[in-house]
Amino acid sequence: MRALTWHGKHDVRVDTVPDPEIVNxxxxxxEVTSTAICGSDLHLxxxxxxxxxxxxxxxxEFMGRVVETGPKSTLKKGxxxxxxFTISCGSCFFCQSKLYSACDNTNPAEKQDMTEAxxxxxxxxxxxxxxxxGGYPGGQAEYVxxxxxxxxxxxxxxxxxxDDVLFLSDILPTGWQGAENANIQEGDTVxxxxxxxxxxxxxxxxxxxxxxxxxxxxxxxxxxALARKLGAEIVDFKQTNVLEALTEMSGxxxxxxxxxxxxxxxxxxxxxxxxxNIKQNIGIGADSAHALREAIMCVRKGxxxxxxxxxxGMLDKFPLGxxxxxxxxxxxxxxxxQRYLDDLLRRxxxxxxxxxxxxxxRLPLEQAAEGYKNFxxxxxxxxxxxxxxxxxxx
Amino acid sequence: xxxxxxxTRRRSRDFDPSTLWLAGGLGLLLGxxxxxxxxxxxxxxxxxxxxxxxxxxALRGRSGPRTVTGRTITIDRPRSEIYAFWRDFSNLSKVxxxxxxxxxxxxxxxxxxAAPAGRHVSLVTRITExxxxxxIAWETTEASDIEHRGxxxxxxxPAGRGTEVVLDLEYxxxxxxxxxxxxxxxxxxxxxxxxxxxxxxxxxxxxxxxATNANRPSAA
Numbered sequence: 090m091r092a093l094t095w096h097g098k099h100d101v102r103v104d105t106v107p108d109p110e111i112v113n114x115x116x117x118x119x120e121v122t123s124t125a126i127c128g129s130d131l132h133l134x135x136x137x138x139x140x141x142x143x144x145x146x147x148x149x150e151f152m153g154r155v156v157e158t159g160p161k162s163t164l165k166k167g168x169x170x171x172x173x174f175t176i177s178c179g180s181c182f183f184c185q186s187k188l189y190s191a192c193d194n195t196n197p198a199e200k201q202d203m204t205e206a207x208x209x210x211x212x213x214x215x216x217x218x219x220x221x222x223g224g225y226p227g228g229q230a231e232y233v234x235x236x237x238x239x240x241x242x243x244x245x246x247x248x249x250x251x252d253d254v255l256f257l258s259d260i261l262p263t264g265w266q267g268a269e270n271a272n273i274q275e276g277d278t279v280x281x282x283x284x285x286x287x288x289x290x291x292x293x294x295x296x297x298x299x300x301x302x303x304x305x306x307x308x309x310x311x312x313x314a315l316a317r318k319l320g321a322e323i324v325d326f327k328q329t330n331v332l333e334a335l336t337e338m339s340g341x342x343x344x345x346x347x348x349x350x351x352x353x354x355x356x357x358x359x360x361x362x363x364x365x366n367i368k369q370n371i372g373i374g375a376d377s378a379h380a381l382r383e384a385i386m387c388v389r390k391g392x393x394x395x396x397x398x399x400x401x402g403m404l405d406k407f408p409l410g411x412x413x414x415x416x417x418x419x420x421x422x423x424x425x426x427q428r429y430l431d432d433l434l435r436r437x438x439x440x441x442x443x444x445x446x447x448x449x450x451r452l453p454l455e456q457a458a459e460g461y462k463n464f465x466x467x468x469x470x471x472x473x474x475x476x477x478x479x480x481x482x483x
Numbered sequence: 484x485x486x487x488x489x490x491t492r493r494r495s496r497d498f499d500p501s502t503l504w505l506a507g508g509l510g511l512l513l514g515x516x517x518x519x520x521x522x523x524x525x526x527x528x529x530x531x532x533x534x535x536x537x538x539x540x541a542l543r544g545r546s547g548p549r550t551v552t553g554r555t556i557t558i559d560r561p562r563s564e565i566y567a568f569w570r571d572f573s574n575l576s577k578v579x580x581x582x583x584x585x586x587x588x589x590x591x592x593x594x595x596x597a598a599p600a601g602r603h604v605s606l607v608t609r610i611t612e613x614x615x616x617x618x619i620a621w622e623t624t625e626a627s628d629i630e631h632r633g634x635x636x637x638x639x640x641p642a643g644r645g646t647e648v649v650l651d652l653e654y655x656x657x658x659x660x661x662x663x664x665x666x667x668x669x670x671x672x673x674x675x676x677x678x679x680x681x682x683x684x685x686x687x688x689x690x691x692x693x694a695t696n697a698n699r700p701s702a703a
Contacts, residue, residue, distance in 0.1 A: 109698040114691065161691065178690045182559060182644055194686045195694050198679035199580075214694070225696045234698050237690070 091478070092146045092230030093457040098136030099465075101147065101458050109226065109234035114161035117238035119172060123251040124151035124228045126457070126474045127174075127259055128285045129399045131465050132353060133218070137369055138401050140203060140219035148476075149174035149216040150258040151228025152251060155238075163239040170242035172235055173426035174259040176214040176225060179240035189213065190423035195237060196223045207402075212423065219401075228258075229457055231478045243430045246438075252445045253437055255475065256286070261444060262429040264290025264350070267397030268298055270420035271346035276301035280335055280344040280387060281321070282380040284312035286473050287397055288350035289447050292321045295348070297441065304338060306331055306380075309469040315447060335387045343389035351380035352398030361406050376400045378407075385411050396421035447473045454478040540651070551653050552674040556681040559645035560688045562616045562637045568688065569619060569635055578683035578693070581676055591624065604628040630655040648684070650677050 094104045109118055127150050132138045152171040155164045164170065177184050178194040192213035196204065201211035204221045214236075217227015226234065235242060245254050264287045273279055279300045281291050284307035295303050296319065305316035306324045313323040324334050336343055353376040355362060365377035381396065385408045388394055394417055412419070436442045449472040452460050460474040540553040558565060568574050572592050576582045583603065584595040594606040606627045612620035612634070620634035631654040640647045652673055686693045697703035 107699060110700060112695060112697055112700050112703050113693075178686075178694075180559065180689045181685075182557065185559075193682075194690050197694050197696055198682040198686070200696070201682060202675060202678070214696070223694075223696050226698050236694065 090231040095145045095147055096143045101461050103455055103457055109232050111159045114159045115237050115239050116159040117155055117162045117164045117235045118157035119153040119233045119235050120156045121151050121153040121478045123255045124148050124476045126460050126464050134461050138219045140221040146226040146230050147217045148227035148229030152255050169245045171254050171257045173241045174216050175426050177240050178237055187428045189425040189427045256444050260286040261290050262426045263287050263397050263424040265294045266424045267291040267348050267395050268294035270395035271348050272393040273298045273300050275299040277345040278302045278339045279346045280304045281348045282306045282384055283350035284316045286447055291348050291350050292316050292319050296320050311469045332387050346393045347384040347388045348395045349381045349384050349398045353400045355379035376402050376404045378404050382408050390415045394419045448475055450474045452476055453480040553651040554677045554681050555649045556685055557640045557644055557647050558685045558688055562646045565646050566616045579680045
């Protein structure tokens with residue numbers, strides 16, 4: 090089959106690789122009809138996430154048709170499914186507590202050593218990501234082996250388009266959980282850093298959860314325009330001092346909740362970003378966290394910081410003093426996708442949530458490398474890339 | 484107005500004031516580090532430390548030829564089920580990566596275990612303690628290549644979370660420190676093995692399978 094494989098920093102290619110097969114009883118094989126490039130794929134593209142191996146198949150946002158099932162899978166051949174990017178067993182303590190991304194049993198035992206050394210405990214596996222999280226082959230491919238297929242995938246009714254439901258795999262629930270973690274009360278002011286796909290879904294989710302005002306922060310006019318269309322006020326950090334603006338816009342108090350939908354590759358020009366980037370480049374620090382530092386400075390006393398943005402390593406120059414002295418609470422985590430699927434599928438069906446407004450480009454799988462390059466270097470125009478393995482290259 | 488270009492003579496012998504700054508900076512840095520260490524060492528010294536409640540395998544700075552290792556894991560299964568699985572030693576080759584073969588021989592069990600550099604070691608164990616649903620302990624007989632003692636203890640986990648499985652292993656490493664270093668570099672060190680084996684046991688008992696990222700059975 091054809092699949093997008095990682096070979097190093099800024100080097101991804103569509104290669105021919107062996108087709109997947111059923112390995113374990115609960116597996117299923119999915120023929121991919123749609124798959125997207127995620128902002129967190131760009132962290133792999135930029136080589137800032139540790140634990141990647143040359144030849145790894147990327148992609149953790151995907152959906153398709155079931156073509157083969159193991160004896161313990163509950164799926165049936167021919168069903169259309171969206172597959173969560175988190176792989177969860179459904180039976181461990183964490184899955185029972187609906188903390189699916191903390192699943193104990195899906196990260197292969199020999200992969201957990203590295204994760205334990207870095208994070209203290211191992212976490213669930215993810216498709217198409219670092220070997221810290223299992224190193225499972227991903228969905229930017231014609232076929233995917235889906236382990237624990239009786240727990241993750243959600244069956245999609247035939248009337249719904251791929252584009253309507255594809256983002257259930259990651260960014261929609263991630264934006265939703267980001268807003269849920271922000272502890273939004275009716276009428277609250279919420280600030281969201283980053284108007285990429287997760288940030289935009291966090292804006293939409295925060296409004297759906299009763300936020301009185303949402304202020305979105307980015308620098309790209311197109312992305313800010315999308316946020317404004319959803320009902321957000323916007324701040325362009327290239328022309329405005331964010332701390333001053335947010336304080337003034339919230340009556341001098343600061344936003345009740347702040348959401349960091351940027352993660353480890355914050356790029357606003359600031360002294361701390363320069364230092365972080367130097368450390369990233371020489372490999373002694375994974376995270377560039379200007380947005381998070383700024384968010385903590387901006388949040389009101391006793392407010393909530395929600396971090397759906399991805400981080401991987403050790404951070405310094407962290408405003409711990411502001412966090413402690415202001416009595417701020419922090420909530421974070423990879424998304425417990427399975428927790429939200431039924432509710433979000435219903436909301437999409439009822440027209441409560443718009444999931445297609447952010448798609449800027451649809452490409453055949455063969456042009457995936459071009460998609461990565463543009464999504465990375467032309468962020469203003471390329472807001473979301475969906476790959477269609479079934480279609481022909483131009 | 485033009486002036487002829489006159490190359491400036493390299494004044495290598497002259498004193499370069501930047502050296503002084505560099506030396507001063509280094510001195511300050513060293514001083515700061517030294518003072519920090521001094522502060523650390525002098526702070527609230529304790530002359531005698533009575534033993535704490537942590538298990539012995541969590542001790543800092545273990546040394547000596549005999550190595551004690553172990554690991555605790557919570558498995559969401561009743562004690563009786565885990566006991567029954569473990570008591571049938573032939574089951575263990577499903578979860579223990581380095582165990583090639585388990586053969587019963589009356590009261591004794593013969594284990595063939597993969598060792599570094601493609602070799603195999605053979606262990607013959609005798610059960611020294613067997614309490615239904617609670618504890619199994621074993622030790623090697625003289626017919627073994629490695630001197631080893633081990634036990635698995637089961638206790639109810641709090642809040643209905645199943646069973647806490649404690650594996651304790653004591654062994655005399657083959658070839659001492661060097662052997663252990665080699666084994667570790669090949670990821671066959673018993674501590675790593677114990678950790679991984681317990682995790683596979685948990686996967687198998689909780690989910691019915693052992694997670695793998697292999698895309699084909701031939702690669703698993």
